[in-house]
Amino acid sequence: MRVRLRFSKLGKVRFTSHRDVARIWERGLRRASLPVVYTQGFSPRPKLSFGLALPTGAESLGEYLDVELDVELDFASGEAAAPAARGGAAPHGPALDLEALPARLDPALPVGFHVQGAAEVPPGTASLQQAVVRCTWRVTVPGVSVAHLTELVDAALGADSLVVGRTRKGHEVHDDVRPAIRSLEVVGPTPAGLSRAGATLVAELDTQPRSVRPSELLVALGGDLREERVLRTHQWMQLDGALREPIGLPHDATRAPYAQARAS
């Protein structure tokens, strides 16, 4: 059974890398005694697959991973479930109660990680890497006024192409990032409490054929800008022509934990 989990990553833990997060999840799933399926072979690993890597240092309100669970095992009791319980209508015990998964996983994860939802993924569903086409980012840019940043944004949106140089596999390449910018808006000054005053930008950036990072967006805007806080608020999949999140949340649910983490 493949289960998709949505989680947030806020506060000090934003400095962990994508690889670190993978290890944190491997340990967390074992701590929560979830029956994760392992790969076969010489060096078995738990079957986990993550979505698009979040840059080290960025926070997120919408991270995902898919995990393969063995429905016939209930680790909480330390034994395989009785055969009669398999596939029947009877609940499989706590390990398979998707509603209860967030509450079960949160204590097993470091402070700063919070599981927001879980859903079963039918076999044959596209992987997160393939399915996600766009991300929404909220970026604070210090040392710039709202008016000036708005000018830069307007200029960028009016341009036919925005070429930035970036390093890929050790080679310097030049890419046009303009087609990947779906929307770009200065939403106001930076919140109080950050080290320097500045402006806050919300951007929707395509992830395919190649994703554009917020840092690359700022280079494209010109003006020698540097991001201070980067928050991924949403990841979007294309489904029947409409955009929707892999796991949606009730309205405003994304705001509360963010404010909470900021305060800590």
Place this chain on the structure above:
Amino acid sequence: MVSVWPQLEPLLPRVQKPARYIGCEDGARTPAHGRGKVSWLLTYPDTYEIGLPNQGLQILYELLNERPDAVAERAYAPWVDLEPLLRAGGLPLFSVDSHRPAGGFDILAFNVSAELVYTNVLNCIDLAGVPVRAAERRPEHPLVGAGGHCTYNPEPLADFVDFFVVGDGEEVVGEITEVVGAWKAGGRASRDDVLRELSHVVGVYVPAMYDVAYHDDGRIAAVTPRFADVPAVVQKRTIADLAEWPYPKTQLVPLTEVVHDRLNVEVFRGCTRGCRFCQAGMITRPVRERPAEQVRHMVREGLRRTGYDEVALTSLSTADFSGIESVVAETVDDPTNCGQVSVSLPSLRVDAFTVGIAAQVGKARRSGLTFAPEAGTWRMRQVINKLITEDDLYGAVGAAYSQGWRRMKLYFLTGLPTETDEDTLGIATLARRCADIGRAQVKGASVTASVGGFVPKPFTPFQWFGQNTLVELQRKMYLLRDELRRDRGVQFRWHDPRATLVEGLASRGDRRLGPVIEEVWRRGGVFQEWSEHFRLDLWTEAMAKHGLSIDWYVYRHRDEDEVLPWDHLSAGLHKDFLWQDWRDALAEVGLPDCRWTPCYDCGACTGYGLEHVVASARPPAGGSQGTGQDLQRGGEVPVALMPRRTAGRR
């Protein structure tokens, strides 16, 4: 004390591995500082990923935080990309728990496990905003302490460290806390007062309380206490029973990758195999096993709490643990682990590694396997008292390959006393034979032969031996490299002989090296154990500048009557026992393990009223158990197989 986090946070996006500095580990304590508490900053003078797993530091972290009169946090040396940013921003060394400035703690306590970190100790003290020289500190500055294996020769750091702890730290940190707490309560008047008081604590060495006199030829004439109430000889501390110390209870689980990233459970402390090159085996005697039931509990609870899928059973020679086979089997077969937990045995003697252990260990993931034959010929292994036969090695290697391993690592030393080129080349022969055994069973099997230059250490029978010169060690490494060049089955790796030279300098140096260490640090020589930052030129130039001779400190053979820089400290071992063992080494005479034979009176037990704590009075099955004899059936007590020493204590 306020947190430096608000100033630190904006710097972190500019460094390579920011997760090194965030703390947040599972198992980390929320420090509650207070007026009546003595605050310790337990500092590992190397990077976070090297220092975090250190078990000694974690044990003291828990013990101190359990005390009502103490609070402990941790710090690690900032990497070379963060340090300039800290200095430019006027930020000090900080704790990772609550990001407090290091200078606000009562005690800066360093774990010193390797000689090459000495300059990092100075750098951390300086980054804390504390004068690096102990003599220049004022009462408001933290006390600077150090413990760990290197402090058995504390003299090179004597100028910079206020007090050293020699031996096991579990009990002594409480006594130190009490002394420092009373000093604080009394108004923190004079540093001399508290240091004088600390020198009365058994296991604590305060270098400022001793004068050193020298002969004209540079040798030490005497080290004498400056006051009658200061002990002439500082005795090491030893906890009698590991069962009373089931620590760490909540091992720290880091958020980012570290070395030894797994659950670690110490199964015993001390080792009496008697390998003559091994300082750890000499200074940690006697053997104190943890009861098998407690090991099982710590493994089970630790895995459940941490979520690790690997547990290491640590000690100086884990296959010697009385309950080894059953503990390994029960962990691997525990149904709650669902076959996904692997056990690693980091220090394996080949003469105790059986097919049974190999099969158990190999059931889950097979991590790397490392054996340490240490020397290439039987003659050489008799000299160093690592009495394993070639058949032991081939049997162990064969057992591992038969259970599915494809690669293994063999550790060797070169530059040992009496070593000839035949002995050195024996390393290549052994490694090649092991690779052949592997390829007969597994396609693509290979062996990595890792060779390090030998550094004589204090409190070992080889403490009198003149280390091989840099040129000689390089010649031996090239000899092996050329010999193994065309061998596809053996990969040859070696430890840089230049680093070995500096280790030798610090290992047996005296107080006169202080200015050299300070000079190397001032010229930017930090992280010297990292090959990309190691600078031999800084060391040789500093030695020359201060009129000191590398030949004299490193390459010179010492005589029996020479006062060694660490003679005013005691690891319990009688000096004449060590001298006799040194003569035996030169005579190629081995000495069996005293766990299972009559006592040689080395002094470690008798001097402190201690005894071995072992569950089984019989050696485990398999191999020759250091006797050169076939003991496959196990349980036989190998008495008097080697020519016995007749001399007792003289």
